[in-house]
Amino acid sequence: MEYSFIAIFGIVFISFVSVPCPYVHCQITNNAAVSAILVFGDSTVDPGNNNYIPTILKANFPPYGTDMPNHESTGRFCNGRLTTDFIASYLKIKDYVPPFLDRSLSIEELKTGVSFASAGSGYDPLTPQESNVIPVQQQLEFFKQYKAKLESAMGTAQMESHIQNAVFVISCGTNDLAANYFISPVRRGQYSIAQYQNLMLQNAKTFLQGLLSLGARKIGIVGLPPIGCLPFLLTLNNQQECIESFSTAAKQYNQMFQVELKNIQNANPGVVLAYADIYEPLQHIIQTYKESGYDERSRGCCGTGLLEVSYLCNHLAPLCPDRSKYIFWDAIHPTEKVYESLFTSLRSVIDSVIKA
Numbered sequence: 001m002e003y004s005f006i007a008i009f010g011i012v013f014i015s016f017v018s019v020p021c022p023y024v025h026c027q028i029t030n031n032a033a034v035s036a037i038l039v040f041g042d043s044t045v046d047p048g049n050n051n052y053i054p055t056i057l058k059a060n061f062p063p064y065g066t067d068m069p070n071h072e073s074t075g076r077f078c079n080g081r082l083t084t085d086f087i088a089s090y091l092k093i094k095d096y097v098p099p100f101l102d103r104s105l106s107i108e109e110l111k112t113g114v115s116f117a118s119a120g121s122g123y124d125p126l127t128p129q130e131s132n133v134i135p136v137q138q139q140l141e142f143f144k145q146y147k148a149k150l151e152s153a154m155g156t157a158q159m160e161s162h163i164q165n166a167v168f169v170i171s172c173g174t175n176d177l178a179a180n181y182f183i184s185p186v187r188r189g190q191y192s193i194a195q196y197q198n199l200m201l202q203n204a205k206t207f208l209q210g211l212l213s214l215g216a217r218k219i220g221i222v223g224l225p226p227i228g229c230l231p232f233l234l235t236l237n238n239q240q241e242c243i244e245s246f247s248t249a250a251k252q253y254n255q256m257f258q259v260e261l262k263n264i265q266n267a268n269p270g271v272v273l274a275y276a277d278i279y280e281p282l283q284h285i286i287q288t289y290k291e292s293g294y295d296e297r298s299r300g301c302c303g304t305g306l307l308e309v310s311y312l313c314n315h316l317a318p319l320c321p322d323r324s325k326y327i328f329w330d331a332i333h334p335t336e337k338v339y340e341s342l343f344t345s346l347r348s349v350i351d352s353v354i355k356a
Contacts, residue, residue: 034218034354035162036113037088038146039097040139040211041171041222043119043333045084048075050119052101055132057120062315063302067323067336075099077119077309079301079329080336084115084169086343087350091167100142107153113166116142122176123203124196126187130180136172136203140210147214163215167353170208171222176200177249178227183236197253205260212264212271218353220346221261222276224250226283231299232331235306240298242286247279254279272356274349281345285327285338295325302330309333 039045043057051060058075059065065073067080074096076082084097093112098105100114118134121127128135134142151159181187181196191199211219227233228246237243258275265273289297299305303317309330320326329335334342 034091034093034165034167036111036166037084037091037093037097037169038113038143038166038216039084039115039117039169039171040136040143040207041117041169042121042173042175043077043117044174044222045082045097045115045169045171046075046077046099046117046119047082047085047097047115048099049101049115049117050133051075051099053118053132053134055120057131057133057310059119059310059313061311063313063317063319066319077330077333078336078339079323081339083339083343083346084171086340087167087169087346088113090343090347090350091354100146107149110146110149111153111162114146116146117171120175121172122180123173123200123207124176124180124187125203127175127180130184136207137210140207140214143211143214160215164217166216166218167350168211168216168219169222170211170219172207173200173204173224173253174227174250177224177253178230178233178246182227182233182246182249193249197249197256200253201256201260204257205264208264208273212268217270218272218356220274220276220349220353221257223254223257223279225278226250226286229283229286229297230332231305231328232307232309234298235331247283251279272353274353276346276349278342278345281342282334282338285341289327293325294327295322296320297327299326300328300330300332301326301335305331307331 050058059077060073060075062073065071065076068074088094088097097113097115100116116139120131120133121136125135147159187196226247227250228243233243261273261275285292286297301320301323302308302313308317309332313330323335324337326335327338
């Protein structure tokens, strides 16, 4: 059976990161080695850009954000912080990465970094079209606007230096495979899985080259998770255990992507490209969930946990009694606890980027 994106609201957006102060406007002492954190991708790193565009893929209402300061529903598809928030705090830049489309941000807040990411986006141009979200190429255009704002405030030379010392994070691609390919019939009718992986790869390379041409020098690229373990895919395929063929497709793509990253790195000796593996850490948590301190691995905390995401996960949906015992917050996205665990697993990668 095929499923409509709109009919089940949020199944198109996926992929995969404490301080008592107001959201966004909390600042901490800057790490001298890093000028800013700049983020691109999908719902795993979108802190609320979708709040400002006409799409159904939103999370700016309860119970989303229930563990944020003041229980604020910021637009993050989580009960709390994302991995990129933990990274920003670790870098001593800021505690929460704000959305670029929040026009209330001051120039000082912009300087220390923003996220251009949009829930539902992907490398395949068709993926964001399905739900009217921000394509990654448009995110590059927003980055150009960001640079222009900084140039007006800092001057050209200082702005370019600022960008060269910023850490870039890219988390994208899961929507392409998990939703666009394995759910929608369009791409499956056009491409074999190998051909579609190559389509994703070429578009990812084009995006990365665009970022390099705009001055990015320190870049962390997040791989795909074991998508066959996402609760909504288990539900739609009437499965109780992870769907190995789906996860294998993600793992194959990750391997192909790492080869291409090495080639790009070799061609750009002044650039740091660091691959961030979340496949193995997340799969380990899922496979050893009891030993890892969780009670539930195949459904989310919100509602039944089988399909609820975005508007289906709302204030009327019951919540699990203990969020810390769940791997997934809704039927797609991890809980804050898991995002923090993924951040911890990526510490060495983060260090390699900032110390290079």
